[in-house]
Amino acid sequence: MIEKMLKYRRDLHHIPELGFDLELTYAYVKEKLESFGYEPKTYAKTGLVAVKEGINKDAVGFRADMDALPIKEDLNIEFKSRFDGRMHACAHDGHTSMLLGFAEYVSKLEMLNQSIVFIFQPAEEGPGGAKVMINEGVLKDYHVKSIFGLHIFPGLDEGKFGIISGPMLAGNAEFDFTVHGYASHGAQPQQGKDAVLAASGLVVGFSQIISKFIDPIEPAVISTGMIHGGDAKNVIANHAHISGTMRSFNKVTFDILKEKMLDTAKAVEIQYGVEVKGKFIDLYPPVNNDHHLYNIVKNMIDKDAIVHIKPYTFSEDFAFYQKHIPGMFTFIGSRNTKKGYIYPLHNERFNFDEKILMNGLNYYIEVSKALGLFKV
Incomplete structure (x- = not known):
């Protein structure tokens, strides 16, 4: 699975697109979801939603953002951006890859106790694709009752998870x-x-x-x-x-x-x-983590890997989902000084060790098990 997610990430890093204009990214993610056996539906022009139905139709949502930034990349890598002046400098290529990995994992399970919805969202960097997807009915259409999101974060070391209850992002x-x-x-x-x-x-x-x-x-x-x-x-x-x-x-x-x-x-x-x-x-309301979901995550993660973070004044449109249903947003550490993965988000040299994609996949699996969505 790590090899598959690595390929997803590199393919997506190669084709960064902006806002709602994610034609190449949309086609790539749609093809992968269909290859896993899903029938994805389109929201917000280039957003995609897939569902694995369970015995209980009330669903838990997992969301990834897909858009890039108007930044000229300064990385000497073989999968560098094809488009001058555009770059996945906020790790959305990693987020999408982790959720694709999780969608593939879930597709192979015979039965779920509760439905799982995979939300691939455009325009997080602006003007707020989450709000558009909600307005088009994504939460109501799939009976999504709670939602989880991840963000790769170079402010934390590799292997660490940053969590907080209540206000997290401004x-x-x-x-x-x-x-x-x-x-x-x-x-x-x-x-x-x-x-x-x-x-x-x-x-x-x-x-x-x-x-x-x-x-x-x-x-x-x-x-x-x-x-x-x-x-x-x-x-x-x-x-x-x-x-x-x-x-x-x-x-x-x-x-x-x-x-x-x-x-x-x-x-x-x-x-x-x-x-x-x-x-x-x-623009975006505050990201405010539900205390019950926070406790589930806190008890699920190895105590040595937990970092109880303070609130940050970044903003994230994941907050729009939390205005309607309980949600939990978590940071996945990517900082590695020995390998040079030290640059902040939105920097032209931002990068990360792709092995952390597995941390995201394991997070999704363990959250699902803790919620009783399925057993392994």
Whole structure:
């Protein structure tokens, strides 16, 4: 099985695709599922779902994401990306390979006590394929009552599993603020309304919100990642635009962040005589692990392999499933300093030792046994 999963991973790493446009990946996964005897159904344009029915039709779901990132790969490997500027830098090729391995394993079992649903999802990196699959009925169609997901993670050593009960990954949103000023000659700034200076005031003001208005033990982030403004070196800018990301683990904190950012915008308008328009785009809710499922996983994994992690401010659209049903998300360690597998997710040199694919397969098998889905 490890040899098969290794091939799946390398084949998929060779053809990274973005968002919902996963035609090659879709065709590859569909062909494999059909070869195992499944009749996969399509969701969210290029998502696939297969089911192995059990005596009890209420199902347990296992989900893998399939999309890649717009990153230029910097790895000297024989299965390097065929597409310049695209790369599986977030291990989704590994996630898909592990779930394909598990689907093949389950296909050979004669009888299940409970149905198992395999969910292969597009667009995790954006704009949120999980939400689209749910809206198209994937949970209702297959009576999915709980769900499990894995993520390869270089922040943990090989062989380790990172688990936590409750909040694990932050919810996220994006913000865009546009400043409208009044242009003048750079030698006569008093005749203009400086949009770049006002935008700078927004950036500084936003950076102070966390420290002054949020409980110090409540994790939250406001990061301005882009600022654009002006047309010439000697002209007071009449426009500027800033964009960024914000993270939190609960809605109350998010509401405070948004309120104070809008208050900051009003203050900047008064101080600099400009007009500021802002908007927020809510993306993913927090990943919040069900305590009962957490206990099942905790008791199933070898104690020496468990790492009780703290919450991280990454975001993951697995959270959309957890808004509807209990779910458990787990990190699989991939860090190996001796072999050079040290680069973080979303890095152009991210890679991992493919032997950890077996850790993922074993995780799925042991979870299923602990839930009583089948006996081996």
